[in-house]
Amino acid sequence: MSAGQQYHSLKITGGTLFDGQGDERPNPGLLIREGRIEAIGPAARAAVADQEFDASGCVVAPGFIDLCCNLREPGNGQKGNIASETRAAAHGGFTTVCASPETSPVNDSGAVAHLIRDEAQSRGVVRVLPVGALTRGLEGELLSDMAGLKNAGCAALSNGSRGVRNARVLRRCMAYAQTFGLTVMFSPENQALAAEGYAHDGQVATRLGLLGIPEVAETAAVMEMLLLAEDTGVRLHLSQLSAGRSVEMVAEARARGIRVTADVAMHQLCFTEAALAGFDSRFHVRPPLRSEADRQALVAGVRNGVIDAIVSQHQPHDSAAKQAPLPATEPGLSSIESVLSLGLELVAEGELTRTQLLGALTTGPASVLGLSARLAEGEAADLCLFEPAQRWQPSARTLVSAGLHAPVLNRELPGRVRLTLVAGQTAWAQPL
Amino acid sequence: MTAIDPFPPHLQLTRDGQLRHFLTLDGLDRELLTAILDTADSFIVVGERRIKNVPLLRGRTVVNLFFESSTRTRSTFELAAKRLSADVLNLDINTSATSKGESLSDTLLNLEAMASDMFVVRHSQSGAPHFIAQSVTPGVAIINAGDGRHAHPTQAMLDMLTIRQHKGGFEGLRVAIVGDVLHSRVARSQIRALNVLGAEEVRVIAPGTLLPRDIEALGCTVEYDMARGMKDLDVVIMLRLQKERMQGALLPSEREFYRLYGLNQDKLAWAKPDCIVMHPGPINRGVEIESAVADGPQSVILNQVTNGIAIRMAVMSMAMGGQVAERQQKQNDSEGVRT
Numbered sequence: 197m198s199a200g201q202q203y204h205s206l207k208i209t210g211g212t213l214f215d216g217q218g219d220e221r222p223n224p225g226l227l228i229r230e231g232r233i234e235a236i237g238p239a240a241r242a243a244v245a246d247q248e249f250d251a252s253g254c255v256v257a258p259g260f261i262d263l264c265c266n267l268r269e270p271g272n273g274q275k276g277n278i279a280s281e282t283r284a285a286a287h288g289g290f291t292t293v294c295a296s297p298e299t300s301p302v303n304d305s306g307a308v309a310h311l312i313r314d315e316a317q318s319r320g321v322v323r324v325l326p327v328g329a330l331t332r333g334l335e336g337e338l339l340s341d342m343a344g345l346k347n348a349g350c351a352a353l354s355n356g357s358r359g360v361r362n363a364r365v366l367r368r369c370m371a372y373a374q375t376f377g378l379t380v381m382f383s384p385e386n387q388a389l390a391a392e393g394y395a396h397d398g399q400v401a402t403r404l405g406l407l408g409i410p411e412v413a414e415t416a417a418v419m420e421m422l423l424l425a426e427d428t429g430v431r432l433h434l435s436q437l438s439a440g441r442s443v444e445m446v447a448e449a450r451a452r453g454i455r456v457t458a459d460v461a462m463h464q465l466c467f468t469e470a471a472l473a474g475f476d477s478r479f480h481v482r483p484p485l486r487s488e489a490d491r492q493a494l495v496a497g498v499r500n501g502v503i504d505a506i507v508s509q510h511q512p513h514d515s516a517a518k519q520a521p522l523p524a525t526e527p528g529l530s531s532i533e534s535v536l537s538l539g540l541e542l543v544a545e546g547e548l549t550r551t552q553l554l555g556a557l558t559t560g561p562a563s564v565l566g567l568s569a570r571l572a573e574g575e576a577a578d579l580c581l582f583e584p585a586q587r588w589q590p591s592a593r594t595l596v597s598a599g600l601h602a603p604v605l606n607r608e609l610p611g612r613v614r615l616t617l618v619a620g621q622t623a624w625a626q627p628l
Numbered sequence: 629m630t631a632i633d634p635f636p637p638h639l640q641l642t643r644d645g646q647l648r649h650f651l652t653l654d655g656l657d658r659e660l661l662t663a664i665l666d667t668a669d670s671f672i673v674v675g676e677r678r679i680k681n682v683p684l685l686r687g688r689t690v691v692n693l694f695f696e697s698s699t700r701t702r703s704t705f706e707l708a709a710k711r712l713s714a715d716v717l718n719l720d721i722n723t724s725a726t727s728k729g730e731s732l733s734d735t736l737l738n739l740e741a742m743a744s745d746m747f748v749v750r751h752s753q754s755g756a757p758h759f760i761a762q763s764v765t766p767g768v769a770i771i772n773a774g775d776g777r778h779a780h781p782t783q784a785m786l787d788m789l790t791i792r793q794h795k796g797g798f799e800g801l802r803v804a805i806v807g808d809v810l811h812s813r814v815a816r817s818q819i820r821a822l823n824v825l826g827a828e829e830v831r832v833i834a835p836g837t838l839l840p841r842d843i844e845a846l847g848c849t850v851e852y853d854m855a856r857g858m859k860d861l862d863v864v865i866m867l868r869l870q871k872e873r874m875q876g877a878l879l880p881s882e883r884e885f886y887r888l889y890g891l892n893q894d895k896l897a898w899a900k901p902d903c904i905v906m907h908p909g910p911i912n913r914g915v916e917i918e919s920a921v922a923d924g925p926q927s928v929i930l931n932q933v934t935n936g937i938a939i940r941m942a943v944m945s946m947a948m949g950g951q952v953a954e955r956q957q958k959q960n961d962s963e964g965v966r967t
Contacts, residue, residue: 397841520732521732
């Protein structure tokens with residue numbers, strides 16, 4: 197099977213099936229015809245198809261949905277582009293990615309959103325949902341063309357990784373977004389408190405003399421956002437939480453009836469500030485990796501459903517962006533191809549169940565976007581098929597992304613994606 | 629928690645535990661730190677001779693790579709290299725390549741082309757010497773002459789040498805570091821050195837705004853009050869207070885800082901009578917220290933400067949020795965493979 201191949205019909209047998217509801221079960225047989233799931237169960241098994249895939253040893257799951265991915269196009273071609281990064285997404289089992297508005301120009305108008313969608317249509321291999329900028333140029337001062345962004349197909353609005361300094365502007369953004377039923381995705385960071393920092397304000401930053409971002413830079417912004425969401429009635433999604441205290445605040449807000457959802461980046465579930473020891477600039481990420489207690493609280497948040505989705509927060513870079521003393525490097529990991537494997541390690545360590553992991557990669561993010569991510573008869577055949585026991589080592593040879601700064605490079609990880617289908621079309625197939 | 633990739637565990641040590649770079653005191657044990665002090669002691673004798681040079685680095689090129697200006701540190705490194713008979717090249721990168729937009733990596737490639745044997749690096753960004761040590765070709769030794777807020781290991785070691793000269797050792801010593809610990813690479817290295825060498829107690833004395841988060845984890849106690857902090861002290865180390873700290877809402881005024889934390893004779897009287905007074909320099913008289921104390925009988929500030937040359941000679945010769953030994957080892961290994 198090669199990328200781009202469209203089957204008239206494909207039958208998947210063997211292995212287990214996670215259809216988005218309940219637990220995994222033995223795969224009863226899945227028949228895909230003309231881009232849709234035609235049958236699941238005995239009818240699928242009995243059907244005659246052009247092609248059959250033996251999924252023994254594999255898990256068949258809905259295609260993963262990423263709420264935060266940087267495709268770097270338009271404007272940052274040296275770091276990656278829609279073709280390279282959607283291929284990386286498919287390699288990681290993702291069939292839908294939300295494209296961050298932090299492009300150049302910023303995605304703050306219908307024209308840019310159209311450009312992204314057109315490019316994704318012609319050169320992308322997975323579904324790309326542009327996320328519009330919350331403010332013009334992401335500068336936190338003027339409203340973006342929200343109605344135009346919505347008409348151009350933007351899935352939501354976001355501040356990218358830049359805080360908004362002015363609460364009055366923020367309140368107006370929310371009230372205006374609410375007019376159009378747009379969800380506001382916000383990565384919470386109080387700019388004045390984060391200041392010049394780039395590492396968690398804790399023991400490791402103190403020992404290494406790194407400038408800290410205190411936890412309160414996040415929690416103060418979370419509190420402000422929750423109160424503003426309550427005030428304006430907007431649907432709020434908090435992106436990339438890093439502090440354990442934030443998870444508690446989201447749970448409390450939900451109990452009060454505030455419409456809020458949340459996500460966390462996979463690397464926040466796996467690593468802590470300790471990863472910076474030795475000044476490893478790969479782990480310069482924003483928000484920063486925090487303490488072990490924070491990490492555990494974030495994992496618990498995924499376990500108990502306070503955190504709806506796990507995201508890649510994929511940020512491909514050219515090597516120069518990471519080849520400098522840590523404070524001078526750009527934040528972000530090339531992560532989308534490692535999300536599943538890192539998640540399976542959490543499962544192996546008993547921190548998450550596989551159902552919790554897969555839920556946070558499929559139905560969780562789908563519900564944030566108001567989409568369906570179920571494998572059911574009549575649904576689009578967006579699915580991924582991975583083999584948990586197959587091991588691989590991320591490296592320049594095995595990674596598809598233009599960014600080579602993956603979170604794990606020098607050791608093997610469990611779990612490889614064998615096949616990714618988007619509307620029945622092969623977006624990624626592992627060479628046999 | 630997911631395992632982190634194996635990172636070079638001993639970036640600054642050879643396989644058999646010799647120094648090959650000098651980046652931080654983290655990871656160096658008491659034996660090695662004592663060896664540095666002992667080697668420096670032997671060079672102090674050299675400094676007292678009429679002909680002060682020894683041929684340990686003859687034919688070697690040492691490049692002083694200062695991305696941040698510093699007169700004193702650079703001149704003591706230069707003098708140390710010259711006394712070891714090395715050729716010395718001083719590069720003030722502040723005003724050359726990087727201001728033209730050249731990246732640090734590119735600057736390094738150019739310097740390596742000049743066949744240097746050692747870079748002495750001062751940089752405003754924490755971790756820059758680590759980055760350079762990982763980027764340069766094997767065989768080139770990197771000496772950290774101060775990086776951001778991270779470390780200033782030669783300064784800390786010359787301070788240790790000064791303490792050992794005056795106190796005979798570290799057992800039972802109570803040492804306080806006073807002032808702007810937050811911005812101080814010197815304080816971080818001193819706390820580490822004092823812990824490794826076995827001081828009884830290390831205190832930091834400062835207002836909350838000048839202390840980094842979780843500083844206790846480095847191995848010190850925190851004291852906000854000078855009267856309590858000075859009690860029973862054997863050594864007090866004053867840190868320089870930069871004038872711009874008033875701007876960032878860290879302190880209300882120099883006057884208030886001096887009143888609360890500035891070392892004068894009255895406050896020094898709270899310490900043990902034989903308490904020595906140290907300062908990494910340059911001194912702000914009347915801000916963190918009174919002239920009468922800085923120039924007084926308990927002050928050892930000028931000894932620190934003299935010791936600086938000996939410590940830098942020790943570290944440079946030991947790192948070069950480690951590099952040579954490592955090269956020899958590798959050569960033996962490859963010959964072993966061939967036979």
